[in-house]
Amino acid sequence: MYCPYCKEELRVNDGELYCNAGDSYFSKHMEVVFNEAIDNCKDVKVRIPKVENNETGKFFCVNCGTKMMKIESMHEVCTCCGFEINKRTFYEIIERNPHRSFGGRTL
Ligand SMILES: [Zn+2]
Numbered sequence: 023m024y025c026p027y028c029k030e031e032l033r034v035n036d037g038e039l040y041c042n043a044g045d046s047y048f049s050k051h052m053e054v055v056f057n058e059a060i061d062n063c064k065d066v067k068v069r070i071p072k073v074e075n076n077e078t079g080k081f082f083c084v085n086c087g088t089k090m091m092k093i094e095s096m097h098e099v100c101t102c103c104g105f106e107i108n109k110r111t112f113y114e115i116i117e118r119n120p121h122r123s124f125g126g127r128t129l
Pocket residue numbers: 025026027028029030041042043044046121
């Protein structure tokens with residue numbers, strides 16, 4: 023898996039996913055959410071709306087490391103593999119799993 027903030031490859035540290043670059047831990051809960059989204063990739067890919075003209079999102083795809091595309095506010099999808107970050111997940115990543123120097127400010 024890749025860090026959604028900076029696409030560094032996540033490693034397991036004390037049983038939790040850890041991004042070295044951001045000094046950021048992702049909780050077990052987050053890991054479960056990521057795994058579910060990866061499982062749903064194929065289904066999502068089928069119904070990905072036309073996002074070619076949309077702006078790029080904030081996050082990188084946890085599954086393949088590609089920059090995600092923004093569908094709407096706090097809702098992004100990877101057009102490569104179908105990995106989806108919905109509003110709830112988006113919020114959880116930002117609020118519960120802060121990352122050093124994301125978006126120009128320290129969380
Ligand atoms: Zn990172």
